[in-house]
Every structure is written in C-alpha cells, then in structure tokens.
Amino acid sequence: MMNTKPPDQPRDTTPLSKWMMDTMTIVVYLLNSIANSMIKLVKKSDKPQLSYKGSTIIMLEDLAIGLNKTTRTIRKMRAEGKMEYYISNDGRTIFMTQDQFDDYVLQNFVNVTRDNYRAASPA
Incomplete structure (x- = not known):
C-alpha cells in the first residue's frame, strides 16, 4: 500500500526562525499588494483620451x-x-x-x- 501523505516538514521552533518566516510572509503579502495597486494604476492610465x-x-x-x-x-x-x-x-x-x-x-x-x-x- 502506498503512503499518500506528504512527508512532515522539519520543524525549527527557534524564535528567530519563526520571526523570519512570519516576516517573509508579511513581505510577500505587501509586495503582492503593491503589485496589484500598480496593475490598477496602469489599467487606469490606459484610458482613452477623449x-x-x-x-x-x-x-x-x-x-x-x-x-x-x-x-x-x-x-x-x-x-x-x-x-x-x-x-x-x-x-x-x-x-x-x-x-x-x-x-x-x-x-x-x-x-x-x-x-x-x-x-x-x-x-
């Protein structure tokens, strides 16, 4: 029988590691928000000039x-x-x-x- 569950990821529970992972998650979220805002601005600037x-x-x-x-x-x-x-x-x-x-x-x-x-x- 084949095991379909992925292997458990190693857990590093040091406070520094947790802080770094949390910080990276926040940075990725903020960069995504900035990218989405820039996309909206570019779409608005593409309006035709009447x-x-x-x-x-x-x-x-x-x-x-x-x-x-x-x-x-x-x-x-x-x-x-x-x-x-x-x-x-x-x-x-x-x-x-x-x-x-x-x-x-x-x-x-x-x-x-x-x-x-x-x-x-x-x-």
Whole structure:
C-alpha cells in the first residue's frame, strides 16, 4: 500500500526562525499588494483620451485625484458655482473640458515664482 501523505516538514521552533518566516510572509503579502495597486494604476492610465470640440475631457474622478480632493469636495465646489462642468442627462457622467479647468485654475490659484514669492514672504 502506498503512503499518500506528504512527508512532515522539519520543524525549527527557534524564535528567530519563526520571526523570519512570519516576516517573509508579511513581505510577500505587501509586495503582492503593491503589485496589484500598480496593475490598477496602469489599467487606469490606459484610458482613452477623449475630447469635446477640440478640448481634452477631464473626468470628475481624475480631477479629484489630480487636485488631491475627494469627489464629494469636487461636487461641493460645483454646487457653489466655483467651476463649470458638463453633466449627462441621467446625472451619472460628469466632466469638464481642459478649457474649463484652465479657467478654474486662473480664477482660484496664484502663479508663484521665486521672485514674487520672496517679495511676498515676511522678512
């Protein structure tokens, strides 16, 4: 009769060995998580570039990521009239054009150069 059970692995129960195995398990898990996150980023960056009347379209989610804001904050800014945007008839798709984004930046940001930063900073 043939034994189908795999042979028992030798057990090294020293604390250092256990710590090393636990650490390696965690490292492999974290590397796998990082790899999966990078795959998602690459897939997102493969989105086609759309345009409307010659101006690039910026989706709400991309705008939120680019400005380091939540989509909720972007919705609030839209409701306050701080930015122009397009919205689909069903309300699910929201975007702005590059021209609209450029106007938003001009109205809400100040261009700071090294020279005018030094002049504006307190002595």
